[in-house]
Amino acid sequence: MNRFPRVLLALAVLFSGAALAPHIALPSQPFNWQLYTGAYQPPPVQIYLPVILKLAP
Amino acid sequence: MLRTDVRLPRVLIPVTRRMATIDRRTVAAFSLPFVLYVLTLAPTVYNLDSAELTTAAATSGIVRATGYPLYLLLGRVWSQLPIGDVGFRMNLFSAFTGALTITLSERILRRWQVGSWATLGALGLLACAQFFWAMSLIAEVYTLHTALMAGIILLLLRWAESPAPRRLALVGLTAGLGMAHHAATVLLIPGVVWYVVTVAPRRALAPRAVLPMLAALLLGLSVYLYLPLRYVDAPAFNYAGHYDATGVFVPDDLQSPEGLWRLITGRSFAGQMLAYQGAELLGEIGRFGVRLWQSFFAVGIGPGVIGLIVLLRRDWRIGGMLALMFFFSAGFYIDYRVIDKDTMFLPAYVIWALWLGVGYQQMLGWIHRGSDALTRRWGGRVLHGMMVGAVLFAAAWNWRLVDLSSDWSARARGEAILHAAAPHALILGWWDAVPLIEYLQLVEGQRPDVQAINRFLIAPDAMRQLIRREVARRPVYIDSVPDELRAIADAKLAGPVYKLQPRE
Numbered sequence: 226m227n228r229f230p231r232v233l234l235a236l237a238v239l240f241s242g243a244a245l246a247p248h249i250a251l252p253s254q255p256f257n258w259q260l261y262t263g264a265y266q267p268p269p270v271q272i273y274l275p276v277i278l279k280l281a282p
Numbered sequence: 283m284l285r286t287d288v289r290l291p292r293v294l295i296p297v298t299r300r301m302a303t304i305d306r307r308t309v310a311a312f313s314l315p316f317v318l319y320v321l322t323l324a325p326t327v328y329n330l331d332s333a334e335l336t337t338a339a340a341t342s343g344i345v346r347a348t349g350y351p352l353y354l355l356l357g358r359v360w361s362q363l364p365i366g367d368v369g370f371r372m373n374l375f376s377a378f379t380g381a382l383t384i385t386l387s388e389r390i391l392r393r394w395q396v397g398s399w400a401t402l403g404a405l406g407l408l409a410c411a412q413f414f415w416a417m418s419l420i421a422e423v424y425t426l427h428t429a430l431m432a433g434i435i436l437l438l439l440r441w442a443e444s445p446a447p448r449r450l451a452l453v454g455l456t457a458g459l460g461m462a463h464h465a466a467t468v469l470l471i472p473g474v475v476w477y478v479v480t481v482a483p484r485r486a487l488a489p490r491a492v493l494p495m496l497a498a499l500l501l502g503l504s505v506y507l508y509l510p511l512r513y514v515d516a517p518a519f520n521y522a523g524h525y526d527a528t529g530v531f532v533p534d535d536l537q538s539p540e541g542l543w544r545l546i547t548g549r550s551f552a553g554q555m556l557a558y559q560g561a562e563l564l565g566e567i568g569r570f571g572v573r574l575w576q577s578f579f580a581v582g583i584g585p586g587v588i589g590l591i592v593l594l595r596r597d598w599r600i601g602g603m604l605a606l607m608f609f610f611s612a613g614f615y616i617d618y619r620v621i622d623k624d625t626m627f628l629p630a631y632v633i634w635a636l637w638l639g640v641g642y643q644q645m646l647g648w649i650h651r652g653s654d655a656l657t658r659r660w661g662g663r664v665l666h667g668m669m670v671g672a673v674l675f676a677a678a679w680n681w682r683l684v685d686l687s688s689d690w691s692a693r694a695r696g697e698a699i700l701h702a703a704a705p706h707a708l709i710l711g712w713w714d715a716v717p718l719i720e721y722l723q724l725v726e727g728q729r730p731d732v733q734a735i736n737r738f739l740i741a742p743d744a745m746r747q748l749i750r751r752e753v754a755r756r757p758v759y760i761d762s763v764p765d766e767l768r769a770i771a772d773a774k775l776a777g778p779v780y781k782l783q784p785r786e
Contacts, residue, residue: 231653232661235645239668242583245575252576255683256416258329258692261622262714266737 307398311388312381315409318677319377319418322685327369327725328420329692333717334521336361336372336421340725343519344512344536346738347548351508352463353423368725369693372421380418380425384409386432387632391639393439394593394600400642403669404582408635410676411577413624416684423464424628430460431470431607431629435636438477438603445482447491453478454495458502465548466629469614473606480599506546510536518724525740527747529708529733557619566616573624577631579679581672582638589641608633642669695778696722700729702777704757709734709779710745711761737761746770749782758782 254260327333338345339357360375361368384405391401408414417424434456441449457474460467478486485491509522513536522545523533535541544550558566575583594601612630615623642665649661696718703709709719709732716736722728737745746766752758753771759779760767767773771782 229657231648231651232657232664235648235661235665236668238584238588238641238645239581239665240584242575242578242580245583246580249572249575249580251579251679252412252683256412257686257689258332258714261330262712263621266712 307392307401308385308388311401311405312385314406315384315418316377316381318409319380319415320374322415322419322681322687323370323377324373324420324686324689324692325370326367326690326693327696327718327721328373328686328689329695329718330713331423331717332373332421333369333692333696333721334713335423336369337519337717337721337724338521339372339421340368341517341519342512343517343724344509344522346521347545347550348465349506349509349522349546350423350463352459352505353426355505355508356426357421369421369721373419376420376422376425377418379429380409380414383425383428383432383632386429386436387635387639390432390436390439390636393436394640394643396639396643397646399666399669400639400646403642403673404635404639406670406673407578407582407638407676408631410673410680411631412680412683413573413577414628414631415680417625417628419684419686422625424625427460427464427466428628428632430456430463430467432632434460434467434470434474435603435607438474439600442477442481442599445485445491447488447494450478450486450491451494451498454498455502458499459505460502462503462505465546466611466614466626469610470607470629472610473603476606477599477603480602506542509542509545513537519720521736521739523739525735525744525748527744527751529735529748529752531739551620554619555614556617558617563617570612570616570627573627574631574634578634578638579672579676581668582634585641585645586634586638587641588644589637589639592644593637593640604633604636692718693722697728698777699759699779700732702779702781703729703732703759706731707733707757707759708748708752709759710737710740710749711735711759711779712737715761715779742766753782753784 324332327336334345335350335353335357337343339354340361342354342358345354357372357375361371363371363374365371365374387405387408388401391404396404414425414428434453437449437453437456441453453474457467457471460470513520513522513533516533520531520533522536523531525531534545536545578586590601590605593604608630611633612627615626615630618626620626646662646665649665650658653661695715699709699711699715699719700722709716711719711734713736716734719729719732719734723730723732723734735745735748740748742764749758749760749767750770758771759776759781760773761779763773763780763782767782769785771784773780773782775781
């Protein structure tokens with residue numbers, strides 16, 4: 226009686242992670258150094274335009 | 283008559299006994315990932331940290347925080363191998379330590395009675411996980427870190443079988459070496475202390491056990507002496523310091539306790555630690571979950587959770603140790619604001635793979651217990667097939683994403699910059715330019731007339747003053763031109779960099 230439930234339970238656990246498949250894609254970005262070129266350099270200074278407009282006389 | 287009873291020196295007897303216990307499973311655990319990594323290995327020096335680490339190891343130099351002295355010492359020896367160029371050799375070192383991590387993890391799973399199929403399925407997914415694979419192909423610190431971590435766990439399990447002071451001292455020595463390699467080994471300490479204190483508190487805390495353990499820990503940590511000793515010799519490659527406005531390198535004083543402490547604790551990266559709060563932190567946790575799911579190709583998630591639960595129920599001491607190690611390792615890097623942190627989760631992946639092996643074995647047990655012969659036979663075969671199929675799928679899928687066997691781009695970039703540079707030039711650039719130039723200069727002897735300065739090591743104001751001073755005296759190049767420089771000099775593209783010329 227319990228032969229199939231045990232196999233099915235194992236398969237259900239094995240594929241439980243696949244429940245997230247609609248929300249997560251398999252890795253697709255190739256690994257290369259160009260991905261991390263700016264890792265430790267300061268970001269460029271960003272100026273928020275509305276602030277400048279507000280300060281303008 | 284020929285003598286056949288060759289006597290070995292007494293010191294070699296334990297070694298030969300240990301060799302005799304190496305079986306086909308261990309050989310496969312090392313050779314399968316090692317061959318995979320060699321086939322996809324970067325053929326020469328790689329870029330960014332890799333070029334920095336390779337150059338420092340080959341020239342007995344000093345790298346930026348947290349110093350990595352054990353890596354530099356081992357790398358110095360490894361870089362003498364008579365195979366390929368020095369860049370290739372140091373990439374091969376990562377392949378070796380990556381395969382060593384898998385081998386030691388196999389020994390751990392064997393102690394928990396995890397069978398060959400479950401071990402192959404779990405460690406195969408770890409070996410083929412995108413970032414574990416990628417970090418085994420270039421000179422990097424991560425696979426040596428995971429090998430030492432697996433070594434610490436294995437030695438703890440050996441000690442728990444028979445809690446002798448000598449075995450605890452070996453744990454201390456490996457933990458000390460681990461910290462002398464990567465400061466993140468500290469994140470494993472709560473798990474280690476938990477295990478030691480819960481398994482045999484009286485024997486572990488007795489002076490005759492604690493004192494040798496502390497002595498061995500200090501012996502491992504003594505590798506840090508490499509840093510002040512090399513500092514005294516003023517090595518040609520030194521990233522612990524800064525350049526002043528005249529272009530002179532000012533090294534941090536690594537002979538002072540403060541200077542050494544600042545380097546090994548990574549004080550310069552403190553601003554990036556514990557950097558997220560609230561919703562941002564939740565987002566980072568989610569991103570880690572996605573990475574874990576992708577690394578274990580979805581099929582490793584459910585069985586990994588089962589393995590975590592089974593291990594906690596079977597032996598709460600071991601289960602608690604691994605949970606603490608996972609929590610602290612993953613938690614620290616989840617809350618670390620750097621863009622390359624995907625490469626830093628490898629210790630958490632190793633622990634997940636151990637849980638996965640236990641989970642797979644549990645699932646095989648479900649099928650084998652209480653089933654009839656037919657179900658046992660076919661159910662087992664189906665599960666074996668799926669475990670191995672997932673590994674083969676991961677290998678095939680990730681191969682094209684990580685394969686660096688024909689990637690000469692880093693060397694080409696370094697050589698193109700040097701080719702574009704006029705004699706006695708000054709080159710200012712970030713990590714993707716300057717460590718490569720330094721590798722070509724210091725390791726291969728190319729263009730010693732050129733001075734290269736990593737912009738990471740010079741303050742923006744000092745760099746502006748330096749350019750203002752030097753641009754009229756010698757050729758000056760920069761990899762990207764900040765706006766504030768345009769008032770000082772004109773920039774003209776010269777190969778992969780810009781040549782700066784004084785403004786008329």
